[in-house]
Amino acid sequence: MIDREQVLHVAQLARLELSEDELERMAHELSGVLDHIERIGELDLDEVAPTSHVVEVENALREDKPRPPLPREVALAAAPLVLQDGFAVPSPQA
Amino acid sequence: MSDPIALSAAEAASRVHAGALDPAELFDAYQSRAAADELNAFTWVAEEPPTATAAMAEGPLGGVPLAVKDLFCTRGVPSQAGSRILQGYEPPYTATAVERLEQAGAPLLGKTNQDEFAMGSSNENSGYGPVLNPWDRGRVPGGSSGGSAAAVAAGLAPWALGTDTGGSIRQPASLCGIVGLKPTYGAVSRYGMIAFASSLDQAGPLTRNVTDAALILGQMVGPRDRCDSTSLEFPESIELPTATRLDGAAIGVPEELSGEGIEDGVLRAFEETLHIAERLGATVKRCRLPHAPHALSAYYVLAPAEASSNLARYDGVRYGLREEAETLLEMYTRTRRDGFGAEVKRRIMLGTYALSSGYYEAYYGRAQRVRTKIVEDFRAAFEDFDLVACPTSPTVAFELGARTGDPLAMYMSDVLTVPMSLAGVPALSLPNGMSDGLPTGFQLAGPPFSENRLLDVAFALEQAIDFDAVPARA
Numbered sequence: 001m002i003d004r005e006q007v008l009h010v011a012q013l014a015r016l017e018l019s020e021d022e023l024e025r026m027a028h029e030l031s032g033v034l035d036h037i038e039r040i041g042e043l044d045l046d047e048v049a050p051t052s053h054v055v056e057v058e059n060a061l062r063e064d065k066p067r068p069p070l071p072r073e074v075a076l077a078a079a080p081l082v083l084q085d086g087f088a089v090p091s092p093q094a
Numbered sequence: 095m096s097d098p099i100a101l102s103a104a105e106a107a108s109r110v111h112a113g114a115l116d117p118a119e120l121f122d123a124y125q126s127r128a129a130a131d132e133l134n135a136f137t138w139v140a141e142e143p144p145t146a147t148a149a150m151a152e153g154p155l156g157g158v159p160l161a162v163k164d165l166f167c168t169r170g171v172p173s174q175a176g177s178r179i180l181q182g183y184e185p186p187y188t189a190t191a192v193e194r195l196e197q198a199g200a201p202l203l204g205k206t207n208q209d210e211f212a213m214g215s216s217n218e219n220s221g222y223g224p225v226l227n228p229w230d231r232g233r234v235p236g237g238s239s240g241g242s243a244a245a246v247a248a249g250l251a252p253w254a255l256g257t258d259t260g261g262s263i264r265q266p267a268s269l270c271g272i273v274g275l276k277p278t279y280g281a282v283s284r285y286g287m288i289a290f291a292s293s294l295d296q297a298g299p300l301t302r303n304v305t306d307a308a309l310i311l312g313q314m315v316g317p318r319d320r321c322d323s324t325s326l327e328f329p330e331s332i333e334l335p336t337a338t339r340l341d342g343a344a345i346g347v348p349e350e351l352s353g354e355g356i357e358d359g360v361l362r363a364f365e366e367t368l369h370i371a372e373r374l375g376a377t378v379k380r381c382r383l384p385h386a387p388h389a390l391s392a393y394y395v396l397a398p399a400e401a402s403s404n405l406a407r408y409d410g411v412r413y414g415l416r417e418e419a420e421t422l423l424e425m426y427t428r429t430r431r432d433g434f435g436a437e438v439k440r441r442i443m444l445g446t447y448a449l450s451s452g453y454y455e456a457y458y459g460r461a462q463r464v465r466t467k468i469v470e471d472f473r474a475a476f477e478d479f480d481l482v483a484c485p486t487s488p489t490v491a492f493e494l495g496a497r498t499g500d501p502l503a504m505y506m507s508d509v510l511t512v513p514m515s516l517a518g519v520p521a522l523s524l525p526n527g528m529s530d531g532l533p534t535g536f537q538l539a540g541p542p543f544s545e546n547r548l549l550d551v552a553f554a555l556e557q558a559i560d561f562d563a564v565p566a567r568a
Contacts, residue, residue, distance in 0.1 A: 002447065006447075007443070010443055010446050010447045010450060011443065013446050013450060014402060014430075014442050014443060014446040015406075015409070015423075015426045015427050015430055016427060016430050016431060016434075016439060016442065016443070017427040017428055017430070017431040018431070018439070022439070026439075026440065026443055029440060029501050030440070030443060030444060030447065032501070032502055033394060033440075033444060033501060033502055033505070034444075034447075036390075036391060036394070036502055036505075037391045037394055037395055037457070038391075039388065039391050040388050040391045040392060040395075040460050040461060040464050041456070041460070043385075043388060043460075043463075043464065043467070045460060045463040045464065045467070048463040048466050048467060049463070049466055050459060050462030050463050050465070050466060051462050051463075051465040051466045051469060052462075053293070053324070054279050054293070054465075054469055054516075054517060054518030055278065055279055055280055055326065055518050055542050057280070057324075057326065060318070060323045060324075062320045070186055070187075074186045075186070077184075077186065078183055078184065078185075078186075078412070078413035078414070079411070079412055079413065080410060080411075080413075080414075080415075080416035081416070087411050087412055089411055089422050089425065090418075090419060090420060090421055090422050090424075090425050091421065091422065092421065092422045092423070093421065
């Protein structure tokens with residue numbers, strides 16, 4: 001089970017603003033999904049290593065050679081707001 | 095001149111190579127169909143025919159135009175991943191998979207609609223409206239590559255590119271009566287594929303038949319892409335399939351994926367295909383994947399966890415939607431509130447919860463261990479069998495709206511495709527019959543890099559099944 005307070009906390013972590021309606025619905029829906037997911041708790045997995053990569057691979061290394069980066073104007077082309085050749089954002093302070 | 099739309103992609107490419115079909119004429123024929131799309135399968139269609147290149151006349155893909163799921167970045171062309179948060183976004187580069195296909199002679203026809211960020215099994219989660227199933231417009235085409243599947247099934251595109259994280263190529267292929275192939279994890283570069291769950295995402299083709307799938311896959315795999323550290327060099331070239339017999343092939347049928355919860359009509363078609371396989375010389379036996387019943391639970395921890403991290407980048411700073419606000423934090427939270435749809439929010443919440451302090455080991459850690467058991471289950475099955483087979487989807491295409499109110503019911507749509515995704519093994523869905531007037535799908539999976547075998551077996555079955563139903567074409 002997950003309650004309204006937990007939903008609010010997780011929404012803050014996820015940088016999501018949720019409406020009152022969404023909060024209620026999310027608590028209900030997430031609880032349902034978590035109930036299903038928690039069935040993996042029944043398995044004995046103490047001796048099992050977690051999977052990090054599904055296909056056996058060796059570390060992939062490439063030559064550490066500089067390549068031309070995206071030109072600045074191309075990197076900034078889709079930005080909502082540009083200031084002094086950079087991405088502009090509101091102040092972190094209120 | 096016969097109707098070029100009636101040709102399979104491979105047939106069309108052969109005619110172009112023989113000088114019997116003009117690639118510009120072929121493009122026009124599909125372009126006018128795609129532009130008149132009534133299924134909402136496309137979110138963007140090329141207005142101008144592509145500049146003729148030598149690759150289009152002589153390249154292996156013979157100028158046969160390609161529909162591309164909107165999850166792939168295409169330079170200067172809207173790439174919105176089915177999300178309002180990326181409305182109008184035009185990336186500065188093209189995904190490696192698309193680039194390789196363009197270089198092999200397949201020009202971009204259009205971008206196809208999808209569930210937002212590939213999260214969904216019905217295409218109803220698109221920020222640009224649902225896609226309709228060409229067999230019955232009151233039903234879903236499946237998802238998340240539903241636009242690609244509907245476009246190919248309805249003859250609006252000769253073939254299409256999709257992506258599969260937990261079934262997003264195979265399930266819509268099944269629901270639309272076409273072929274869909276999810277390659278081995280790492281076989282196709284993920285560079286430029288907008289990320290959902292990076293340890294699972296894989297690009298693959300949706301095609302009218304198995305030969306077309308082999309032809310296009312052959313140009314997607316190859317040397318590893320230095321821009322994707324998880325991409326792998328494919329150990330052999332992909333051959334066009336030729337098998338007519340299956341003598342010596344051992345096919346395992348996992349008990350866990352071929353009984354409970356599957357519609358009668360789907361099971362009947364499945365059993366019939368198994369009989370055909372036996373008639374062609376294969377041995378078919380029951381097998382076990384003991385941890386498969388836990389695959390869906392593990393998947394719905396791992397995929398949302400990875401998604402919650404991958405989708406942190408949509409914050410209104412560098413691209414896409416921004417909601418203005420007084421402070422930076424408010425700008426983030428409002429942008430994400432307005433830009434993401436309900437399912438994406440649900441997955442971000444689920445993933446953030448599973449990764450949050452104190453819960454990591456109980457959810458993500460355990461799910462990664464379950465994943466190990468599933469990988470081991472498949473490995474053990476492939477010691478006794480060349481391939482395993484089960485239905486692709488437990489049901490035929492369902493009605494629009496039937497599962498939107500119940501997230502868990504929607505997630506169950508993936509119950510037969512998720513195990514292969516977790517194991518990273520290649521899997522293909524082949525149309526194998528009809529139930530209640532709607533197509534069913536037969537799923538085959540093999541060990542990593544067994545794509546050639548998979549395609550060969552699927553080809554032999556395809557010829558014997560002789561599935562020739564097509565939805566009414568406009």
